[in-house]
Amino acid sequence: MLNNQSQFSQPLKVLHTSDWHLGRRLYGRARYEEFSKFLAWLLETIIRENIDVLIVAGDIFDTMTPSNQAQTLYFEFLGKVSKSCCQHVVIVAGNHDSPSFLDAPKQVLKFLDVHVIGTACDNPSDEVITLWASDGAPQAIIAAVPYLRDRDVRQNRTGQSFDEKDANVIAGICQHYDLVAAEAKYQQSQLKQDFSAHVPIIATGHLFAAGGSTTEDDGVRNLYVGNLGKISADMFDDCFDYVALGHLHVPQLVGGRDHIRYSGSPIAMGFGEARQRKRLILVEFGQDGLTMTPIFVPRFQKLAQIRGDLTQIRAEIADFAAQNEPIWLEVVYSGDALVSDLREQVTQMIQGTTCEVLKIKNPKSYHYALKQDYEFETLQDLDESEVFERCLEAHQITGDQKIELRSAYDNLMALMTEQDRFAD
Template identity: 35%
Template sequence: MRILHTADWHLGARLVERERLHEHAAFCDWLIEMLRTEQIDALLLSGDVFDAANPPQDAVSLYFDFLKRLADLRSVKAVITGGNHDSASHLNAPRELLKRFEVHVFGHGGENVVDLGGAVVAAVPFLRERDLRQAAAGEVMAEVQAQVRSAIRGHYAMQLQACRGVAGERPVIAMGHLTVLGSTTCDSERDIHIGNLGAVGADVFAGFDYTALGHLHRPQKVAGTETVRYSGSPVALSFSEAGDKKSVEVIDTQGMKIETMPLPAKRVLTRVNVSRSTLAADLEKVANACWAEVTVKLDAPEADLDRQVREAAGGRFEVLKVLADLPQSQTSAWQHNGPALNELQPREVFGELLKERQIQGEELQSVFDELLAMREQKVTA
């Protein structure tokens, strides 16, 4: 059996308010052709189908158009799990209809065992804290972390047992949407559990023949383990992914051979560091037609820096972000040299507020984490 593993489509995502739908549409075109020409038997999509719990209608339309084209192939089964960005109920709404076309959708956790014929899949979506444990008054973060990680480990152990009972000698594959220790993260990923409580070791997946992971956007093996992999996102979702080569994984269950299939680049992102004194010459080296984040090394602040950089680019490429690299003596009073507010996660914003007010905030941070977790659960339910 040949299985294709992908994840983290984030349909509806934007980059500095730039639309990405045409890039996602091009990926869907490529994927349908790949499924056909590579004689793929099953598609695994490991979470974050959409970028938001309430995605824009054009993103939803693209998703259903892809599923229609997938069904038209008449040869490819699919397993789709929810991620931390997805609404479980939104994903699950058409599941009974999709099951008629051999498309199996799982927004919520449970005993989600799918028999694909040549392999059996434990289709584990993102496990929210309420799926893993009951909160109690007076808990400290270390206790919560231990409970969450133990519950994740126990969940996969039960899934493995259930799959083995069905599979016999056939391969058993796990899906998951979580952070695994030893992986490399990007700027575009949201903490999957507050404070990263749910990060687990790759040994959680011991006993599975392959683990198809989602959540981290950089394609990678986990801690050097060949059979535990993140496929990564098909589209670069932040400038921190500018140098990444996007791909999908293809697994041949006969001998468990794994092949990384590169994706064609439809949109080039680049990060550029330039000097103010040689701005025009430095920008001449930037490739045409890309989207760029430009950091300019300055001796002193310049109020119209953004305009100067865009003019120097001369329309050959689009400058989405301009950052100033100033001497330490110049930054504190004039400009915040860290990420912009819209680039921070809510927990980071609250942490910055505590620092600014000089508040010792461990207890307050714990309360904020609980409130944030409650809000996340309500939004994505």
């Protein structure tokens, strides 16, 4: 896709990625081998495509307290990429990341031309980074905005309605981006005077755009209580030549704008993403304008979701077994008959194959179990919200009280995900 609105005096190749979620598990299964293979492939891609700038738009890690193995993958990759053709790496925090953990080594990483913004800055100029080429010419201005936490954007007032809180959050996000855009435009005008060059402005963000697509089990959270803080493409200033977004795992445009994009996650985060073709976005600035090209990511661990009755499940498992390559499966039984020994039957089906079943869902059995105090259901089958709903049912909570308790629960969950254990 081509955008001829701007003429850029210096060619520049930027690779946009996000949502690595290093350390993430799938139904308890560690995935470090996958992450390691992805990062090795990413380094090869950077070298093959002669990338100048790598942008990681948040959720580098899956939790605020990443494991030693996840940290090792991160720092080893940064060390290797700093020795490659890539002149700069720009990293902003996502909602899964600890801002203070990412920020802690930022001064050291600067010497490797790795620029990290973990915490939203009080001074907008601190989020505006000018990238310089080795010959001293300006390459790009990065409006490096991280995930804006609730405390960064909301001014709480007592007695506010839900809609007023929603408007307050959106206004706070817009104001933050407006201040950063103003600083970026000022720096661009200064560079125009000093170098007679039009330097592109690239913005980052980790947020939930209105109308964005998600999948059932991708782990994407509402960033604020309820559905607050969903923004539109109109929020971004026209000065941004490209907006590199993170948070949503499905690659997509925002508001139909070619230059405002989610790259999506490079690895399927759940079986609902198994059929997605994962990608990164190669963004090229040149004298002919702006072009964006997808670079498709190989599958480093094959996943598949099987859904149907016993006959369909057996047939699909046989098909995957015939391919004779390792595959992780999620089996969802959707037949009419009640099958109480589904797990045993599926285990028998995969014996002697390269198939491994990580999850079996049997809704028929669950519905029967509801009358038996959930006899056949395990805690692994539920997420935290479903456990809370079970508690409401068990205590026969209904009406307004149920709504109030849900709201209080959502608030508590939001506060828990905001806590940064690495902060002082």
